[in-house]
Amino acid sequence: MSNVVKPTIPAEVADLIENMRKAGVTNQEMTRVAQGHTSVPVYNEILSSIPFDTLLAALVNGYGRDKAPEDPRYVELRKEYVWRNGSITEYIIGMADGIRYAVAMLGVKIEGVNA
Known part of the structure; x- marks a missing residue:
């Protein structure tokens, strides 16, 4: 049995991670963005909207999408x-x-x- 924890993250965060991966952005670069080291503050706001440890777990272990319906x-x-x-x-x-x-x-x- 595996102890890997796949967090559930908001759809907006999941969408951004997927789009950044498609653009060739690495996990390391995404963590830098979440910490505010970017010229695109919108990305920072989205990635930092979840706890940093949750972001790390999502990037490394994968994630589930929040099932909450959007407005x-x-x-x-x-x-x-x-x-x-x-x-x-x-x-x-x-x-x-x-x-x-x-x-x-x-x-x-x-x-x-x-x-």
């Missing part, structure tokens, strides 16, 4: 943005605009964003 409004916004722009890189870069649009659509006011 359908968020899913539709993401599909629409990716469809219009055609790539995950453009999606990541455009997340700030998407957030502004989403909070406006939901009627939420955030100091420094739309208030």
Whole structure:
């Protein structure tokens, strides 16, 4: 019997790990990104949204995806943005605009964003 622990991580983190692997990013580079050593802070925010030990276990041992359902409004916004722009890189870069649009659509006011 194996003592390997495969953590369950949020879908957003799993998606980023998979996309980074497709781009040839190593586990070592991903841990550096999680620690803030990158010029793309969105990646840092996503990878550091889980405990560092959990990230390490996920990178080395594999992982399961969190089964929590996503807000359908968020899913539709993401599909629409990716469809219009055609790539995950453009999606990541455009997340700030998407957030502004989403909070406006939901009627939420955030100091420094739309208030």
